[in-house]
Amino acid sequence: RVFNLGPKAVGEPLLTTGGASVGVLDQRKVTDYLDADRQLRDQIIAAFGVPPAKLGIIESGNIGGGTAEGQDKTFRVNTIIPIANLILEKLNFHLLMRGFGIADWHLEFAEIDFRDSKVVEEIRQIRLNSGAYTVNRWRAEIGEPPIDGGDDAILLDRQGPVFWADMATMSKATIAYRTAPLTAAGVNGYVPGVPDAELDPAPDPVAPVPDGRPQPQGPEDKPGLAGDAAQGEPPEELWDELYRQCLNEALARM
Known part of the structure; x- marks a missing residue:
């Protein structure tokens, strides 16, 4: 008798021929057997083009294994679509072209969304x-x-x-909000996003004098610079007045 496995082996003598002996499998060999079994399993499912996740084989932390969604796409592209195209080719040729003589239409399978x-x-x-x-x-x-x-x-x-x-208006408002600190400090001469008509005109760099003739102003002719009439660092009271004036002008423009 053969295949006396499981409960059927109870009370059944184990007969060998040719001087063979039966012993307990070494524990180290059990691991080798299981590894070989998994390798054979992977070879079988690879031959059929089925990813492990489609058979319920979940291997967490396996580098290169991909996610279940990625394995599902691989299964559709590499296995299902080629087989479906072989079937569609036969249907289109025998049913449409030969059966009804239709050459400008073709059959396709509907795509099913299996996503979560x-x-x-x-x-x-x-x-x-x-x-x-x-x-x-x-x-x-x-x-x-x-x-x-x-x-x-x-x-x-x-x-x-x-x-x-309202995206155009929102864009202008965002630019005005981002540049508000610079405008308040007097760096910008205008507020972005606000029409120019609502702002005070920028001062003319060449201002007229009482007699009507324009008087050019040099780049260094400013408070605290080399061309200033004060010739040197202005007093602290003048700095406070300049800062207050710039702040008031910026707030007036806003």
Whole structure:
């Protein structure tokens, strides 16, 4: 008798021929046997083009194994699509061309989305926040009726939602907000994003004198510079007055 394994081996003598002996397998050999078994398993599933994750073989931390979604795409591209194309080729030739004489149409299999529902909703949420989707388009995909105002695309960031139709105004306001400290300090001569008509005209570098003749001003003819009439560092009271004047002018422009 052969294949006396498991419960069937109870009470059955084990007969050998040719002087063979039976002994307990060494513990070190058990590991080698299991490694060889896994290697043979991988060779079999590789021959059929099936990734480990499709058979429920989850190997965490395996470098190069990829995620379950990546293995699913590999399975579709390398295994399913080639077989599907072989079947479609026969159907198109025998059914369309020979059967009905149709040469300008061809059959295709519908693509089924097997992605996780959470992944699909997260992708929709990203598209909605970036303005690629509208609320009504999202609701149409999940079978819900449209709502009022749902056809307007928005951009959702940390500061809140903004309609894409107002993006030009939002851009100008952002530039004005970023440059407000420089404007208050008198570095900028204007406030970005605000029409020029609302600002005071910039002072003319060549100002007229009482007799009507323009008097040029040198680049060093400023308080505290070499061309200043004070010739040297102005007093502290003058610096306070200049700072107050620049601040008032900047606030008036804003």
